[in-house]
Amino acid sequence: MRKIIVVLLILGIGMGFVLCQKPKPNGEDPQTELSKDINELDVDDNFKWKTIKDIQVSLTSSTDEVAFIKSEKGDVILKVFLKGGQMFDTKITVPTYITEVNLVCKGQSNKLSVVNNRLTFDFK
Amino acid sequence: MKKRILLLSVISVLLVTGLFATTRYVSLSGTNISPYTSLATAANTIGDAIAVSSAGDIILVNDGTYLLGSKISITIGITVKSINGSAVTFVDGNSAVKCFEISNDNAIVEGFTIQNASNLSGYGGGINITTGGTVRNCTLINNQARDGGGIALDNGGLVENCYIFDNTAQYGGGIRLLNNGEVRNCVIRGNTATTYGGGVNIWNGGKVKNCAITDNTAPATKGAGIRTRNNGKVYNCIIYYNNGENYAVNGTGYHYYNTCTTPALPGSYSTNSISSVPMFVDLTPGSEDYRLQSGSPCIDVGMNFGWMATVPDLDGNTRIINGTVDMGPYEYYAAPVDADGDGVPNVTDDYPNDPLRAFDNFFPAGGFATLAYEDLWPSKGDFDFNDLVVDYRFKTVTNASNNVVEIFATFTIKAFGAGFYNGFGFQFPNTNINSSDLTVTGYDLQEAYINLAGNGLEQGQTKPTIIVYDNTYNIMQHPGQGIGVNTEEWAPYVAPETMDIFIAFTGTYTMAQVDIENFNPFIIINKFRNDEVHLPDYVPTDLAVTWQFGYADDDSDPSINRYYKTISNLPWAINIPESFDYPTEKTVITSAHLKFAEWAESNGVLSPNWYQDLPGYRNSSNIYDQP
Numbered sequence: 001m002r003k004i005i006v007v008l009l010i011l012g013i014g015m016g017f018v019l020c021q022k023p024k025p026n027g028e029d030p031q032t033e034l035s036k037d038i039n040e041l042d043v044d045d046n047f048k049w050k051t052i053k054d055i056q057v058s059l060t061s062s063t064d065e066v067a068f069i070k071s072e073k074g075d076v077i078l079k080v081f082l083k084g085g086q087m088f089d090t091k092i093t094v095p096t097y098i099t100e101v102n103l104v105c106k107g108q109s110n111k112l113s114v115v116n117n118r119l120t121f122d123f124k
Numbered sequence: 125m126k127k128r129i130l131l132l133s134v135i136s137v138l139l140v141t142g143l144f145a146t147t148r149y150v151s152l153s154g155t156n157i158s159p160y161t162s163l164a165t166a167a168n169t170i171g172d173a174i175a176v177s178s179a180g181d182i183i184l185v186n187d188g189t190y191l192l193g194s195k196i197s198i199t200i201g202i203t204v205k206s207i208n209g210s211a212v213t214f215v216d217g218n219s220a221v222k223c224f225e226i227s228n229d230n231a232i233v234e235g236f237t238i239q240n241a242s243n244l245s246g247y248g249g250g251i252n253i254t255t256g257g258t259v260r261n262c263t264l265i266n267n268q269a270r271d272g273g274g275i276a277l278d279n280g281g282l283v284e285n286c287y288i289f290d291n292t293a294q295y296g297g298g299i300r301l302l303n304n305g306e307v308r309n310c311v312i313r314g315n316t317a318t319t320y321g322g323g324v325n326i327w328n329g330g331k332v333k334n335c336a337i338t339d340n341t342a343p344a345t346k347g348a349g350i351r352t353r354n355n356g357k358v359y360n361c362i363i364y365y366n367n368g369e370n371y372a373v374n375g376t377g378y379h380y381y382n383t384c385t386t387p388a389l390p391g392s393y394s395t396n397s398i399s400s401v402p403m404f405v406d407l408t409p410g411s412e413d414y415r416l417q418s419g420s421p422c423i424d425v426g427m428n429f430g431w432m433a434t435v436p437d438l439d440g441n442t443r444i445i446n447g448t449v450d451m452g453p454y455e456y457y458a459a460p461v462d463a464d465g466d467g468v469p470n471v472t473d474d475y476p477n478d479p480l481r482a483f484d485n486f487f488p489a490g491g492f493a494t495l496a497y498e499d500l501w502p503s504k505g506d507f508d509f510n511d512l513v514v515d516y517r518f519k520t521v522t523n524a525s526n527n528v529v530e531i532f533a534t535f536t537i538k539a540f541g542a543g544f545y546n547g548f549g550f551q552f553p554n555t556n557i558n559s560s561d562l563t564v565t566g567y568d569l570q571e572a573y574i575n576l577a578g579n580g581l582e583q584g585q586t587k588p589t590i591i592v593y594d595n596t597y598n599i600m601q602h603p604g605q606g607i608g609v610n611t612e613e614w615a616p617y618v619a620p621e622t623m624d625i626f627i628a629f630t631g632t633y634t635m636a637q638v639d640i641e642n643f644n645p646f647i648i649i650n651k652f653r654n655d656e657v658h659l660p661d662y663v664p665t666d667l668a669v670t671w672q673f674g675y676a677d678d679d680s681d682p683s684i685n686r687y688y689k690t691i692s693n694l695p696w697a698i699n700i701p702e703s704f705d706y707p708t709e710k711t712v713i714t715s716a717h718l719k720f721a722e723w724a725e726s727n728g729v730l731s732p733n734w735y736q737d738l739p740g741y742r743n744s745s746n747i748y749d750q751p
Binding site: 036037038039041042043044045046047048049050051052054060062063064066070071073075076077078079080081088089090091093094095096097105106112113115116119120121122123124 | 636639733
């Protein structure tokens with residue numbers, strides 16, 4: 001009987017310990033907390049460790065207009081003046097995870113996919 | 125059984141509503157591997173992508189000219205859309221076939237130039253909408269058919285915001301509407317019919333709204349601009365300057381509302397129409413512009429429709445200004461106020477009273493980026509990337525010619541877990557900037573080991589180089605406890621220090637030429653000017669010594685442009701396009717940012733946003749938490 005009580009006590013304390021643990025702060029996943037030793041990483045010789053990329057941009061408008069390129073969050077990445085009938089070439093630099101941007105001009109907003117790190121658009 | 129029926133019903137609803145929609149790609153350079161769900165595996169033809177599609181799918185078509193051997197048939201409710209617009213995406217009938225045949229109310233074709241189609245014995249050259257569907261933002265040029273050289277609408281369908289140029293047919297050179305259908309906001313110009321309706325031919329019903337119909341040709345009395353037969357309705361159109369009668373009518377039930385044409389329309393089949401000259405901006409052949417001039421009688425005299433609340437005019441601008449829509453495809457906008465006369469309207473000019481400046485362009489676009497360093501180079505450190513943690517942001521001021529006037533560079537030192545007296549600077553990425561065109565102020569140099577030219581740039585450098593400060597300890601006060609500043613939570617917190625560097629330009633350079641976003645930042649180790657640490661594969665400046673390349677843990681090899689990497693390809697610095705939450709002292713970055721390893725080992729493909737605060741991305745207990 002005494003053994004049973006001891007076992008139950010140990011189980012109870014153990015459960016209490018587990019249940020009383022603080023929840024992890026936002027952004028943590030206990031399943032993935034373990035990560036590799038940095039010295040054991042298998043990194044390609046050509047990896048540039050880049051978190052940003054360049055996108056070549058060509059914009060055209062039939063009339064003089066101010067054009068914006070905005071991120072999906074609405075941040076203005078580029079603000080330029082387009083001369084009517086002339087193609088304007090430039091580049092923008094964005095985080096590598098960006099796959100879409102919004103081109104805003106003449107009151108219209110066009111969501112474009114970034115393909116081959118190039119954007120071409122004619123606002124007409 | 126009931127559950128199964130319910131499940132099937134739910135799946136059916138999801139299918140119908142497009143919740144299982146798939147985006148597929150078409151590209152001339154794709155590897156053509158079904159189901160074509162990436163640009164790399166894109167189909168080489170639009171037809172192939174359509175063949176594997178289901179209702180609700182979106183097919184994105186990359187730039188190029190798609191030469192057809194047979195027509196593209198769309199019988200289900202899918203969207204076929206160019207990625208970069210009609211100026212760079214062409215569907216070409218090769219003077220042999222019809223380009224598109226659409227027969228579904230929910231089908232959309234958008235953003236193509238459709239050209240050189242031929243269907244001399246049938247309906248529709250460029251496009252034939254048989255029972256329903258929408259064509260939007262397309263240019264139809266140089267197509268031919270028996271009916272509807274550019275587009276034929278047989279039994280409904282919608283064509284909006286398109287250019288219909290230089291097409292040919294027996295009936296309806298530009299467009300033919302057989303039994304209903306609607307055309308909106310289009311320029312219909314230069315088309316030819318050999319029998320009826322040079323620009324437009326309406327047979328047994330159909331509506332044309334807010335179009336400019338001009339310079340089209342048809343035989344005498346057959347309607348060079350438009351021929352409206354039974355129940356044809358025309359609203360808000362400008363039908364002028366055609367090569368023959370601007371309009372012709374036949375049958376019953378046709379009517380013209382709020383339309384500008386000449387000669388004046390009879391009251392028996394017109395309402396609120398005018399015959400005054402429309403006052404287009406330019407009629408010069410080759411540079412025609414069918415927007416309206418100030419004072420045009422076509423301004424604010426159209427008939428409003430509900431769709432105008434969501435469909436823009438042909439310029440993409442709001443369709444109704446001043447309460448009443450204009451005639452024609454373009455809404456008139458009065459010239460905006462431009463106080464400084466630089467051509468940029470005040471409403472979009474960040475410097476409305478300064479003709480030398482127009483725009484602020486920020487990098488990063490929102491908030492700050494961060495540079496994080498290890499400073500034991502050429503030996504490896506502890507990889508906590510907090511020996512210097514500095515936020516930065518560039519504001520590039522440009523003029524109305526989009527040339528750089530000045531750059532404001534802001535650097536905020538958040539932490540330094542270092543015992544070394546390090547400096548910090550950066551170099552322009554290219555040699556195309558003449559140093560004599562720049563003047564720099566705002567740096568803090570107190571240690572007398574940096575030699576500056578009179579304009580504030582460092583001497584002895586091929587590329588413009590700015591030393592922001594020469595000793596972190598002079599900028600940010602050490603609290604007297606801890607290894608450095610703000611890397612150990614038990615030590616007193618020190619407020620970040622901000623430095624503002626101002627760079628004035630006298631030469632003419634575009635933003636792309638300056639390319640400040642790809643600047644080359646570096647730290648100077650412990651006041652030894654020749655010891656620099658850069659981002660991986662960024663070149664050292666002219667003042668760095670190179671004998672340490674390949675020494676200790678460094679595996680740089682200038683002969684292959686390899687710099688500042690260990691033999692296992694690890695860096696001494698990282699550049700993050702957002703404000704970085706850095707590890708605590710002596711905590712390896714992989715133990716704080718749990719996706720860092722995955723990102724690095726996947727060559728940057730996986731978790732490219734590893735630094736963000738997302739579920740499973742970090743162990744917060746290993747990240748410095750400001751007290």
